[in-house]
Amino acid sequence: MKRWFLWLTIFALILIAFDNRESVEISERALVHAVGIDQSEEGVTVTLQIFKAGGSGSDTQIDLSKPNIFVISNTAPSFDEAMEKCESQMGKYLFIGHNQIIVLGSDASFDDPDKLLGYFIKNKDNYLGVPVVMAENTAKEIMEVQLTGRAIASENFTDVIEMYYQNGETVFSDMLHFINSIKSVDKSAVLPVVSIKQLSAGEQSGQSSDGSSQSESGSQQQSSQGSQSGSSASEQLITIEKSAVIGGGEFKGFINSDEIKGLNWLTDHMKETVINIASEEENTGVTVKKRNVKDKLVIRDNRLVYTADIDVDILTDTGILPGIGETTLKKLVTTKIEQDCTSAIDTAFYRYNSDCFDIAQLIKFYYPQIYLDYSDNYDALKETIDFEINVNCYIK
Amino acid sequence: MKKITSVQMVSILICCLFYTLMKYVPSDDDNALLLLCSRLLTLGIQCIIVIPLIKLYGKTDGTGVIQAAFAKSRTAGSAASAGYLLFCLFILFVTVGDFAFFLQYTFSSAYSEWAVAIVFSLAAVYVASMGISSGARTAVVVAFITILGIVLVLIGFRGNIDFRVLNLAVENKESLLARGISQSLSFSDELVLFALLLPYLKSKPGKTVYSYIGAKAVLSAAIIISIAVILGDFAIDSKLPFFALSAYSKNGIIERFDAFFLMFWVMCALIKAAVTLMCISDCLGFLFPRAPKKLWMLSPVLCSGTAVILIALDKWSSYDFNAFSSIFIIILVTAVPLLVIVLNKRRGRSKSGGAE
Numbered sequence: 001m002k003r004w005f006l007w008l009t010i011f012a013l014i015l016i017a018f019d020n021r022e023s024v025e026i027s028e029r030a031l032v033h034a035v036g037i038d039q040s041e042e043g044v045t046v047t048l049q050i051f052k053a054g055g056s057g058s059d060t061q062i063d064l065s066k067p068n069i070f071v072i073s074n075t076a077p078s079f080d081e082a083m084e085k086c087e088s089q090m091g092k093y094l095f096i097g098h099n100q101i102i103v104l105g106s107d108a109s110f111d112d113p114d115k116l117l118g119y120f121i122k123n124k125d126n127y128l129g130v131p132v133v134m135a136e137n138t139a140k141e142i143m144e145v146q147l148t149g150r151a152i153a154s155e156n157f158t159d160v161i162e163m164y165y166q167n168g169e170t171v172f173s174d175m176l177h178f179i180n181s182i183k184s185v186d187k188s189a190v191l192p193v194v195s196i197k198q199l200s201a202g203e204q205s206g207q208s209s210d211g212s213s214q215s216e217s218g219s220q221q222q223s224s225q226g227s228q229s230g231s232s233a234s235e236q237l238i239t240i241e242k243s244a245v246i247g248g249g250e251f252k253g254f255i256n257s258d259e260i261k262g263l264n265w266l267t268d269h270m271k272e273t274v275i276n277i278a279s280e281e282e283n284t285g286v287t288v289k290k291r292n293v294k295d296k297l298v299i300r301d302n303r304l305v306y307t308a309d310i311d312v313d314i315l316t317d318t319g320i321l322p323g324i325g326e327t328t329l330k331k332l333v334t335t336k337i338e339q340d341c342t343s344a345i346d347t348a349f350y351r352y353n354s355d356c357f358d359i360a361q362l363i364k365f366y367y368p369q370i371y372l373d374y375s376d377n378y379d380a381l382k383e384t385i386d387f388e389i390n391v392n393c394y395i396k
Numbered sequence: 397m398k399k400i401t402s403v404q405m406v407s408i409l410i411c412c413l414f415y416t417l418m419k420y421v422p423s424d425d426d427n428a429l430l431l432l433c434s435r436l437l438t439l440g441i442q443c444i445i446v447i448p449l450i451k452l453y454g455k456t457d458g459t460g461v462i463q464a465a466f467a468k469s470r471t472a473g474s475a476a477s478a479g480y481l482l483f484c485l486f487i488l489f490v491t492v493g494d495f496a497f498f499l500q501y502t503f504s505s506a507y508s509e510w511a512v513a514i515v516f517s518l519a520a521v522y523v524a525s526m527g528i529s530s531g532a533r534t535a536v537v538v539a540f541i542t543i544l545g546i547v548l549v550l551i552g553f554r555g556n557i558d559f560r561v562l563n564l565a566v567e568n569k570e571s572l573l574a575r576g577i578s579q580s581l582s583f584s585d586e587l588v589l590f591a592l593l594l595p596y597l598k599s600k601p602g603k604t605v606y607s608y609i610g611a612k613a614v615l616s617a618a619i620i621i622s623i624a625v626i627l628g629d630f631a632i633d634s635k636l637p638f639f640a641l642s643a644y645s646k647n648g649i650i651e652r653f654d655a656f657f658l659m660f661w662v663m664c665a666l667i668k669a670a671v672t673l674m675c676i677s678d679c680l681g682f683l684f685p686r687a688p689k690k691l692w693m694l695s696p697v698l699c700s701g702t703a704v705i706l707i708a709l710d711k712w713s714s715y716d717f718n719a720f721s722s723i724f725i726i727i728l729v730t731a732v733p734l735l736v737i738v739l740n741k742r743r744g745r746s747k748s749g750g751a752e
Contacts, residue, residue, distance in 0.1 A: 005518075005521070005522055005525070006522075008518065009515070009518045009519070009522065012514050012515055012518055013515060015511075016507070016511040016514070016515060121633065124501065124502060124639075124643075127643065127644075127652060128630075128640065128643060128644040129553075129644055129646065176627065176628075176630055176644060179630055179633075180628040180629050180630055183629055183630075183633075184629070268558075361558070361560060361561060361563075362560065363565075364560075364563040364565035365560040365561075365562075365563040365565075368563055368564045368565035368566075371565045372565055372566075372567065375565075
């Protein structure tokens with residue numbers, strides 16, 4: 001019985017394999033590495049970086065001497081239509097599962113996140129941890145930048161964003177986090193703003209003499225770009241110097257690097273960073289590392305008070321900072337972190353009226369009935385919120 | 397009759413539990429904390445409703461519900477076996493249907509539902525034909541690697557954990573809690589399988605079932621809390637939250653865990669379907685003792701065929717098949733064994749002329 005049953009199973013599997021006429025071979029797929037979304041009166045412009053295997057003469061399909069990507073762009077009334085156009089023009093099925101980044105143009109509309117990112121939400125291949133960033137101008141411009149150091153531009157892209165985040169210089173913004181933020185009661189979110197930095201000739205030569213790693217990346221850049229789009233492209237770098245604040249489903253404004261650090265401290269996304277302290281006519285960089293961040297919400301005098309206790313370790317040796325004693329150093333670092341946090345609160349919460357600290361979540365937890373009472377009028381509740389920041393520094 | 401150990405029985409039940417947990421589809425107004433509370437309260441209820449089963453095992457020396465009912469009268473035995481048979485067919489129907497439906501969602505829509513149902517049913521029939529001891533040994537391995545895989549999934553995500561997303565900021569807490577309890581009980585059909593598998597258990601039914609309920613509390617709580625704190629409100633938007641969690645999770649070696657999810661899910665579904673088929677085989681044996689022994693092999697054809705037709709007609713997700721399961725579960729897990737105990741007691745009294 002067992003043998004005929006085994007044969008029956010094998011036969012069924014073979015039949016199913018033949019029946020599967022809709023299967024897509026890998027050669028029929030186009031691997032999407034990065035997606036740029038711009039919105040204008042004409043509709044949605046989608047710009048895709050597609051992996052292009054072209055390793056003639058090498059062992060693998062990836063030729064490190066060339067940027068193994070090409071860029072395709074289409075405009076249509078909706079995102080899905082624009083994607084379909086790209087698919088048709090390439091004659092291949094788009095595979096979004098390897099996507100490394102989503103870049104939103106500065107003119108993107110955030111009022112309906114399902115409309116903006118619906119394609120990714122419903123696509124089961126999509127990775128929820130893909131970083132979502134905003135372009136300073138258009139996403140298309142960013143997509144067309146040829147980055148240095150790697151064969152695949154989008155890989156470099158994510159490395160750049162990750163490094164900025166690790167250094168506390170930009171906010172955490174993956175797709176899951178972004179969707180949850182933008183769908184919250186206040187529709188608030190913060191996105192890293194990616195911009196293109198043009199390197200001047202002087203800067204390039206300076207970089208070359210700075211160190212071996214820089215010059216190595218420079219030489220790769222020259223070789224890859226030379227074959228692609230001329231020498232001018234090799235002078236471009238991706239930078240993240242500010243973040244975009246979204247409140248009430250619309251873009252409100254930017255916060256600078258100090259405010260980003262303040263935001264990261266308050267939202268417990270800061271790991272380690274270098275902060276600049278001003279002491280007796282000179283600026284000094286001090287490395288600080290998060291020890292502990294505790295935030296809670298209390299009611300005091302009929303007002304909601306958001307309190308954050310931030311404990312940090314100062315990693316900079318006082319021995320190399322002549323003239324600054326431990327007490328002074330602690331005081332300067334404390335003042336600077338408090339300033340950054342206050343500045344972030346002033347700009348994001350009060351000026352842009354955006355709850356990017358997710359205080360709504362704390363209200364839901366500590367005072368659920370208050371949240372329910374004000375869920376239709378959260379703005380009124382926001383007016384009763386005060387902030388209290390306490391920073392404690394330890395020398396390590 | 398080949399017997400299985402407590403560990404093997406718990407493993408079988410854990411596989412059934414994982415299959416159910418992994419296919420959980422949240423409602424729009426679900427609240428993680430209330431869901432967790434309802435799950436834990438349901439487990440308390442389950443601790444109580446299994447007492448008649450344990451008592452019956454002790455009183456009948458492990459002969460099982462159906463045998464004990466047949467010992468009282470043929471009519472009672474036939475009625476009991478018919479009831480259990482129908483519910484097992486329902487379990488098989490939902491298991492195969494959900495498997496084909498969600499496999500299309502998670503894996504590839506290129507495969508037709510009938511193809512998935514055929515292959516799955518063949519595999520389940522094969523495992524069932526190997527007997528309970530082989531199935532139980534497989535279940536131990538599957539349960540172990542599933543728990544290991546879930547631990548890997550849960551530790552491999554980025555971002556901060558904030559347990560404060562577990563809040564009570566919802567209207568109608570009582571009705572949500574009541575709905576959660578009813579739902580959780582509806583998804584506890586493995587208790588019916590436990591009732592039918594009791595004769596195969598070597599010993600200690602109480603220890604076995606309470607160990608399982610304890611493990612269920614820990615695993616359910618871990619999965620619900622993880623989904624809530626990691627996915628946040630996105631869990632409501634996703635069709636299969638556990639699949640979304642697996643797709644989000646990654647570590648230095650594995651880029652994403654959704655393929656892992658599929659592997660665990662397929663294996664757990666296979667164990668559940670195979671064990672259900674064994675129970676169907678037993679029920680049919682009691683109900684139709686003279687019928688061919690391989691009659692149970694027709695049940696997957698019946699269940700898969702019906703399920704595939706519903707999926708093909710796009711009607712699968714429009715029915716809530718588990719809406720009234722809780723009532724049947726209570727009847728089959730508590731009422732029937734209790735009735736059998738009472739009837740046996742009466743018979744004992746009448747035999748002794750009421751001298752007790």
